[in-house]
Amino acid sequence: MATDRSTQWAQIADLFDRLVDLPPVERESQLRAANIDGSVADQVRAMLAALDAEPAFLEPPIAPARCIEPGSLPAGTRIGAFLVDRLVGRGGMGEVYLAHRDDAAFAQQVALKLVRVEAAARLPQFENERRILARLEHPGIARLVDGGVAPDGRPYMAMEFVEGQDILAFAQAHRLDAEARLRLFGQVCEAVDFAHRRLVVHRDLKPANILVDGEGRVRLLDFGIAHLLGDDDSAQTQALLTPDYAAPEQLEGGTITTATDVHALGVVLYELLVGQRPWTLAGLPLPASLKRRLEADPAPPSARAADAGPVPKSRLQGDLDAIVLKALRREPEQRYTGAAQLWEDIARHLRREPVQARGDARGYRFRRFMARHRWGVAAGVVVFAALAIGLAGMAWQARKTALERDQVLQEMARTEAVKNSLLLMFRTAGEGASGDDTTAKQVLDQSAQRLADQYRDQPETRGELVETLGSLYLYMNDYDGAVPLLRGYLDDKASGASAGKRADIGVLLAEAELRRGDAVAARKRLDAAQAFWNADPERYRKPLIGSRQLQAQVEKEESGLPASIRTLQQALLEHDAYFGRNNIETANILNSLGIAYQANGDIDKADAAFRDSWAVHEALGNERSAAALLTLGNWATVAYRKQDLKRAEELLAHASTLRRELYGPSAALAAMQGNLGKIVLRAGRPRDALTQLEPALAMARQYTGEHSPLTVAILQSQVEAKIALRDLPAAETLLVQAKDAARANSGETQVLYAICMGLEARLRHAQGRDAEAGQLADRMAGILHALGEAGAPYASEVQRLRGELAGAAG
Amino acid sequence: MSSPDPATSSLPASDDLVQALYAELRDVASRERWRLGNAQTLQTTALISETWLKLHKVQAWQDRSHFLRAAAIAMRQVLVDAARERYAAKRGGGLADLTLSIVERMPAGSDEELLHVDEALRRLQDLEPRLAQVVECRFFAGYSEAETAEVLGIAERTVRRDWLKAKAWLYVELSPENA
The missing domain is CATH 3.30.200.20 (Phosphorylase Kinase; domain 1)
Incomplete structure (x- = not known):
């Protein structure tokens, strides 16, 4: 029976599908022609007839609020x-x-x-x-x-009872231009402001509630009614019924304030200027569109303006875009506080004065950007500690120069996003920098102080801005730029800065001062900040812990490594207790501790600290970050110093792969691959060493120059590798280049040239020209001896060389 | 819920989810009872959206379709239960509250009609479950054709065809000669 029924249904469904789009006459002829059971044909016939007779059956009414029934009150009641x-x-x-x-x-x-x-x-x-x-x-x-x-x-x-047209229809019917539309809107703002000053919020502003009478006067309807009509929950439902004009806080059942009306005014203004609403939710909203609505910003009016729109696109770009978007911010506190402030800005625009929304847009986007990149900012500071790795036997200045240049290049890549965001901000404002070759630094320099000054009468905003700009300077390692900005703010007695803000900014200044080499000034600022936080250590635990690293660096300058190490050890305990072990801050402290141990000669402790730090990065899945990379490089250096060549090679290989992926070619990558080549050479694999050294040389030349110590050192390693491979002509060529570069760098009386003499001695020895080799070894020893202490570390190299030469001779 | 609904128990959206939604929708709907009773005038999607706003922060749905599918099932139950209660009360002479009856001047028999649609839909479910699902989405939850297609994972064209077929079948099923 069931089978019969389902077979029958299959026939009915199939036939219905085939006939439903046909005209009635054809339906009937096909029904008759079909070889089917009579009851199937009857059912299909009945279904088709039902559709024709009652198309509205089960369909939603065309207008949701359509009045189907008569009112409950007859006329005359x-x-x-x-x-x-x-x-x-x-x-x-x-x-x-x-x-x-x-x-x-x-x-x-x-x-x-x-x-x-x-x-x-x-x-x-x-x-x-x-x-x-x-x-x-x-x-x-x-x-x-x-x-x-x-x-x-x-x-x-x-x-x-008001007779009139709604504001959109009125503007349309009278073909109002941009200015007339804005002035009409001004009347709306004035009325809403009047209510706001009496603490009445409209809650349901929309064109249907904004009528314009025959004389062009605006009349608002239904003031405060939404609130009278029930509890706040049903206000939410109400908002969902006309979601296009509702503010996010209405949709989410949040607190309703005058800023809620500002949002609705923003929507009305948008529609008045563009001819479309900022969001088109097409009827009633469903979760996906609501989500978009709650999480995304609307497109600027100018981006939506159509050719046939009421106001030309060019008129909207700039001020009006900024004003409308400020009214439409998702966060109520980011909008104009009331209708009056909104109108003031529009009036400024009409008077061709700078509008508030623009400066605000900069700060707003700035804060949003910085909030998103906070970790990056922190990592940037850590990066300055720089790679602790240097080519074995290479003068310390060499590393410093290479890394400083590299720092700039790396930072260019990392701050590309910052730069773009900055340029965008300032370009929006139509002031100062433009053009693609402007650096982020230039943009900052041109605008930081001015930006901060603009907010002189808004202490909180100004404080935020100074802090953000200061962080940005530090992020770019521009301490000379940071100090005047931060100091100017802190020393301004009239800044109205809160003590908390002073502490936050003070610690930034301390860092900048320290980087500039003024540990005394840094100490003063740091002490002041910490004293404030220490008055309520429970509340300020986080910034307090966060300042330990800087404290340790100041102490190192003041009294040397032991004090610094004690502070870092204490900070590690605090971090473990407060953040837990698997936290990026804890990983950074471990890295700093490792660097301090290493500098202090505690190689085993340094090894453990870097290992722990790396373990945290791994646990967090944070291996591909600047901070993790730094730790890995440091750990490799320690392994090298412990003569654990195998592990040093592993770690360096990993680090250089990561660095290349993250930042591409750079001086630091050249140094890293140079080191790696050197280690591989020591391990007796000259061919493998060259695969590292050759690209390293190209990068070193490009990023540090033809005659830089890094270029020389890498050339020297290549000479060594070619000798080991018995490719003596190639070694000869490279040696000439190395000597020229060393001479150009620091003459013939410095370490770099001395090492070249040693290599030439080896080459002559390999060529069987032992007499020359002996003379060259003497020359190397002579240069180093003349350098005194600076040459002393290389005495063992001379010993080794003499041993090789003598061994072969005997 | 006044009675478990066998017609919806075998559907893919999880029971827990439907129950959570049922409770929430019921809550909102009872507050809006002056509009309840007739699925055509009730702003069901507004209720569903409001429910989503409340729940999306505390519960992670698999995806939007998952939520909407469950919401459609729950919405049907809420509406049917409300109609059943009201119908019983009217029949039983309850609900004498004057003010309520003024506001709730629903077309006579609209509750009854809803209950009949629900019953007929169970029979349709036996014949072809997907048609019943389409009705749940279009009629009870008020989703558009495009939304329904997304929720059920079928083509929009199929939704349109199914919807016509289901409506026609239900109409015939509910017409007096078949009653």
Whole structure:
């Protein structure tokens, strides 16, 4: 039976699908022609007929709020002092009737609103709020005429009846230009501001509630009504019914403030200028569109302006884009605080004065950017500690020069995003820098102080801005830029800065001072900040712990490594307790501790610290970060110093691969691959060494110059590798280059040239020219001896060389 | 819930999810009871959206379709239960509250009609489950054709065809000669 039924259904469904789009005549002829059971044909026939007869069956009504039924009150019903004329609207909140005053002496038409019955329960509150509304006597606001309780128990309100067009239709009908539209909107702002100053929020501003009468005067309807109509929850539902104008806090059931009206005004202004709403949610919203609405910013008006739109795109770009977007910010506190502030900015624009929204857009985007990149900023500071690795036997200056240049290049890559964001910000503002070859630094220099000064009368914003700009300078290692900005702020007695902000900024200044080599100034600023935090250590635990690393660096300058190490050890305990072991901050402290141990000669402790730090990065999946890379490089250096060549090679190989992937070619990568080549050479694999040394040489030349110590050192390693491979002509060529570069770098009396002499001795020895080899070895020893202490570390090299030469001779 | 609904128990959205949504929707809907009773005038998608706003922070849905599918099932249950209660109360002479009856001047028989649609839908479910799912999405939850297609993972064209077929079948099923 069931099978019969499902077979039959399959036939019905199939036939229905085939016939439904055909005209009735054809349907019938096909039905007759089909070789099917009569009951199947009947069912299909009935279904098709049903569709034709009742197309609206189960379909949603075309207009959701369409009034299907007659109103509950017949014409002539008396409600208070009014007689009902007819129903003019019916929606979620209740019914609206047109009515007139039942008083021959005084003709007055009103819109009579009967609200949902639940409101009756809160009658006292209702009365209270109605009194507030009654005080809203303003030419731009339709007055509340009267109110009371209808005989059937429903509260009602009688509002002044306004005849007019909604603001969009009016602007359209009168073909208003941009300026006329803005001035019309100004009337709206003025009326809303009037209410705001009496602490009444509209909550439901939309074009339908903003009418313009025949004389071009704006009248707002339904002020504060949404609030009277029930609890806040149903206000949320209400917002969902007309979501296009609702602010995020209304959709999410958050706190309603004057900024909520500002948002709605922003939507109306958007529509007035563009002809479209910022969001098109197409009817009722579903979760996906709501999510977009809650999480995404709308496109600037100019981006949506159509050719046939009311205002040309070029008129919208700049001020008006910034003003509308500021009104539409998702966070209420980021919008204009009220309608008056919104209008002031529009008025500034009309007067061709700078608008507030623009400067604000910079700070806003700035803060957002910095919030997203905070870890990057922290890592940038750590990076300055720089790679501790140097080519064995290479003068310390060599490393310093190479790394300083490299730092700049690396930073260029890392700050590309910062730069773009900065340029975008300043370009938006149409001031200062433009052009693609402007560096982030230039942009900062041109604008930082001015930006900070602009907010002189807003201490909090200014503090935020100075802190952000200062962090940015530090991020770019531009301490000379940071110090005047930060110092200027802290020393400004009239800045109105809070003690907390002073501490935050003070510690930034301390860091900048230290980097500039002024440990005394750094100590002073650091002590002041820490003293403030220590007054309430529970509350300020985090910044306090965060300042330990800087404290340790200051101590190192003041009294040497042991004090610094003690502070870092203590800081590690604090980090473990506060952040836990698997935290990026803890990894950074471990790295700093490792560097300090290493500098102090505690190689085993340094090894352990770097290992632990790397383990944290691994646990966090943070291996591909600047901080992790630094740790890995440091760890490799320690392995090298422990003569654990195998592990040093592994770690360096890993580090250089990561570095190449993250930053591409750079001086630091050249140094790293140079070191790696040297280690591989020591391990007796000259061919493998060359695969590292050759690209390292190209990079060193490009990023540090033809004659840099790094270039020389890598050339020297290549000479060594070629000798080991018995490719003596190639070794000869490279040696000439190395000697030229060393000579150009520091003459013939320094370490670099001495090492070249040693290599030449080896080469002559390999060529069987032992007499020359002996003379060259003597020359090397002579140069180093003359250098005194600076030459001493290489004495063992001379010994080794003499041993080789003698061994071969004997 | 006043009664478990066998027609929806075998659907892919998890029972827990449907139950969580049912409770939440019921809550919102009861507050909005002056609009309840007729799926055509009730702003069901607004209720579903509001529910999503409440729940999306505390629960992670697999994806949007998953949520919407469950919400459609729950919405159907909420509406049917509400209609059943009200119908029983009216029949039983309850609900004498004057003010309520004024506000709730629903077309006579709209509750009854909803209950009949629900019953007929169970029979349709036996014939072809997907048609019943389409009705759940289009009629009870108020999703558009495009949304329904996404929720059920079928082509929009298929939704349109299924919807016509389901409506036609239900109409015939509910017409007096078949009752």
